[in-house]
Amino acid sequence: MKLRELAHSRTGDKGNTVNISVIAYDEKHYPWLERHITAAVVKNHFGDLVKGEVIRYQLPNIGALNFVLKDALAGGVTRSLALDAHGKTFSSAMMALEIPPPPGSAA
Amino acid sequence: MTLRIxxxxxxxxxxxEPAVELAQSGRLDYLAFECLAERTIAIDQQKRLKNPEEGYDPLLEARMRAVLPICLEKGVRIITNMGAANPLSALAKVAAICREMGLGPVRLAAVTGDEVLDQVRQQDLILEETGQPTSALGSRLVxxxxxxxxxxxxxxxxxxAQVVITGRVADPALFLAPMIHHFGWGMDDWARLGQGTIIGHLLECAGQITGGYFADPGYKDVAGLARLGFPLAEVEPDGSAVITKVDGSGGSITLATCKEQMLYELHDPAAYLTPDVTADFSGVRFTDLGADRVGVAGGTGRAxxxxxxxxxxxxxxxIGEGxxxxxxxxxLDRARLGAEIVRERLALTGVRHSELRVDYIGxxxxxxxxLARPAAEPYEVRLRVAGRTETPAEAERIGNEVETLYTNGPAAGGGVTKGVRQVLAMASAYLPREAVRPELHIKEVSR
Structure with missing residues (x-):
C-alpha cells in the first residue's frame, strides 16, 4: 500500500537540506512505520533527487518520524534552478512510498 | 494569569484579514507578525541601498493601518520583524501612521543591532555552505x-512599548519575548524557554497550524480555507498552552495539524537551536481538547x-528562464526536440552558463x-529551460531562445513566458555573542 494510507507529511527547508515528516494518522501504526521506513528506504526512494545522506529521527511521543535529507535542493533554496526550489512538494513524493500493509489491515 | 498571544x-x-480578526475577537494580549524569510532581508537591504528610507516590509503600512487602531484600543501589544533591513525607518513609518490616524499617545520601539556586516567583514568569517571566507565575495556581499x-x-x-519592531530575530523569539516578560521567566530557565519555544514554533507560520498547507481531499479535509483563521496560544505560567483560533473562523486545529507544524523545518527534535535556548521537543505531548483546541506541553531545553x-x-x-x-x-516529443534546439542555440551563439536545467512541466x-515514472504520455506538457549565468544579458538570451521556438522550432508550441532574475543567495556563518550588540530605540507619539 502507499504510505499515504497510513500517514501524512509536511516538508520544511533549510539551505540545501529538507526535512520530511511522516506522521501516523493512528498512533497504533507508528511501530509499523518505524520498522519499515528506515533512512535507507527513504534514500533509495528519492534516488537522484537527494545527493547527500538521510538521517531519521524517531518521535514516538507524537507517533511520527522525521527524515532529514541533505544536499537535496540542487544547491539550496536561494540558488536552485528548480521550479520548486524549496522542495515543498517532496512530502507528496514521500506519500507515494510503497510499504507492506500492517497486520490486520484490508490490503 | 493566562497570556493570549x-x-x-x-x-x-x-x-x-485573519490578523484583523484576531485583533478584534481574539481577546489577545499580544499579536506577533513573523514576516522575514531567509532571503527577504537581503532583498530589502538592496532596496535600502537604493533608497535609505526603504528596506522594511512592503506590507508594513497596510498591516499597521489595519490592526493598529484595534490593537491600541484593546490594549493588544504588537511585536514584529517587519523592520527587516531597516527597523528605524519602519519605526518612523509606524509613528507617522499613528499621528495621521490620531492614535496617540503611544510608545513605539525598534530593535537594531542584528546587522553585522562590519563584524563579518572584520572577522572574515567562513561561510558554512561554501567553506570560503566572506572576503572572497568582495563587492557581491549584500x-x-x-x-x-x-x-x-x-x-x-x-x-x-506597545509596538516592537525588529529586523532579524529568531522567529519563535517574537512569541517567547512576551512570555518571558509576562511571566518573569529567567533568561536561563531553559526548561520554560524550551517550552515557550515550541509554542512560538507552532505559531510562527500562522495558518500552517490552523489547517492551511494541510488539506488533501478525501484524506485530510479542511473546511473554510478561504477564510482561514490564524492561531493564538493561551499560555499558562508553567508554559503549558492551548493552541486555538477565533470561533467561527475557517480551518481547523487538530492533533494532526499541530504535529505537522511541530516537525516543519525541524531537524533533530532534541536540539532545536535558537539564540535563547537549545530547545528539546522530543518529549512534547499534544492533547485533543475538542473544538479547535489542542493542548501542548512537555517541551524543554538546555543552555x-x-x-x-x-x-x-x-x-x-x-537565472534566465523560458x-x-x-x-x-x-x-512530449516536440517538447524534447525544442529543448535540444535551445541547447544547441545557446552553444552556437556563445551564451555562457554554468548550469542548465530542462524540465517537462506536467x-x-x-x-x-x-520518482515520476509516468504511466502514459501526458496530453500536454510545458517545456521549461532555466540556466545560470554571470550577467543579466546572457540570462535574457536563454528565455529568448525558448521564445524563438515559436517560428523556428517544433510545430504548435504556444504560451511562451520568459524572465530574468538576479540570484541573491544566502549562506550561514557564526559570530560569538559578544560581537553582536542589540540596541533599543524608543519613540513616543503624543496625542
Whole structure:
C-alpha cells in the first residue's frame, strides 16, 4: 500500500537540506512505520533527487518520524534552478512510498 | 494569569484579514507578525541601498493601518520583524501612521543591532555552505544579519512599548519575548524557554497550524480555507498552552495539524537551536481538547548555543528562464526536440552558463524522472529551460531562445513566458555573542 494510507507529511527547508515528516494518522501504526521506513528506504526512494545522506529521527511521543535529507535542493533554496526550489512538494513524493500493509489491515 | 498571544502573519505576503480578526475577537494580549524569510532581508537591504528610507516590509503600512487602531484600543501589544533591513525607518513609518490616524499617545520601539556586516567583514568569517571566507565575495556581499534572541524585545516591553519592531530575530523569539516578560521567566530557565519555544514554533507560520498547507481531499479535509483563521496560544505560567483560533473562523486545529507544524523545518527534535535556548521537543505531548483546541506541553531545553547564526546574503548569479507549451499527440516529443534546439542555440551563439536545467512541466518537473515514472504520455506538457549565468544579458538570451521556438522550432508550441532574475543567495556563518550588540530605540507619539 502507499504510505499515504497510513500517514501524512509536511516538508520544511533549510539551505540545501529538507526535512520530511511522516506522521501516523493512528498512533497504533507508528511501530509499523518505524520498522519499515528506515533512512535507507527513504534514500533509495528519492534516488537522484537527494545527493547527500538521510538521517531519521524517531518521535514516538507524537507517533511520527522525521527524515532529514541533505544536499537535496540542487544547491539550496536561494540558488536552485528548480521550479520548486524549496522542495515543498517532496512530502507528496514521500506519500507515494510503497510499504507492506500492517497486520490486520484490508490490503 | 493566562497570556493570549496571536500570530498575525506566517510570511511577508500573508493575508491581512485573519490578523484583523484576531485583533478584534481574539481577546489577545499580544499579536506577533513573523514576516522575514531567509532571503527577504537581503532583498530589502538592496532596496535600502537604493533608497535609505526603504528596506522594511512592503506590507508594513497596510498591516499597521489595519490592526493598529484595534490593537491600541484593546490594549493588544504588537511585536514584529517587519523592520527587516531597516527597523528605524519602519519605526518612523509606524509613528507617522499613528499621528495621521490620531492614535496617540503611544510608545513605539525598534530593535537594531542584528546587522553585522562590519563584524563579518572584520572577522572574515567562513561561510558554512561554501567553506570560503566572506572576503572572497568582495563587492557581491549584500547583507549580514545575526539572529537576535528575545532579550531586546523583552527590554522594549519592560519599557512599555506597545509596538516592537525588529529586523532579524529568531522567529519563535517574537512569541517567547512576551512570555518571558509576562511571566518573569529567567533568561536561563531553559526548561520554560524550551517550552515557550515550541509554542512560538507552532505559531510562527500562522495558518500552517490552523489547517492551511494541510488539506488533501478525501484524506485530510479542511473546511473554510478561504477564510482561514490564524492561531493564538493561551499560555499558562508553567508554559503549558492551548493552541486555538477565533470561533467561527475557517480551518481547523487538530492533533494532526499541530504535529505537522511541530516537525516543519525541524531537524533533530532534541536540539532545536535558537539564540535563547537549545530547545528539546522530543518529549512534547499534544492533547485533543475538542473544538479547535489542542493542548501542548512537555517541551524543554538546555543552555543556549555560544554563537549566533548569521544570514549572509550575496549576489550569486543570474537565472534566465523560458517556457513553452505543447499538446496533443506527440506533445512530449516536440517538447524534447525544442529543448535540444535551445541547447544547441545557446552553444552556437556563445551564451555562457554554468548550469542548465530542462524540465517537462506536467511530467517530471518537481521530482525528476526517477520518482515520476509516468504511466502514459501526458496530453500536454510545458517545456521549461532555466540556466545560470554571470550577467543579466546572457540570462535574457536563454528565455529568448525558448521564445524563438515559436517560428523556428517544433510545430504548435504556444504560451511562451520568459524572465530574468538576479540570484541573491544566502549562506550561514557564526559570530560569538559578544560581537553582536542589540540596541533599543524608543519613540513616543503624543496625542
Amino acid at each position: 496571536g500570530s498575525g502573519a506566517g510570511y511577508s505576503g500573508d493575508r491581512i 547583507s549580514a544579519n545575526a539572529y537576535l534572541g528575545a532579550a531586546p524585545m523583552v527590554d522594549a516591553l519592560r519599557q512599555g 543556549k548555543p555560544p554563537t549566533l547564526k548569521v544570514c549572509v546574503g550575496y549576489v550569486d548569479s543570474y 517556457q513553452i507549451g505543447y499538446a496533443g499527440p506527440g506533445a 511530467l517530471d518537473s518537481l521530482h525528476g524522472p526517477g
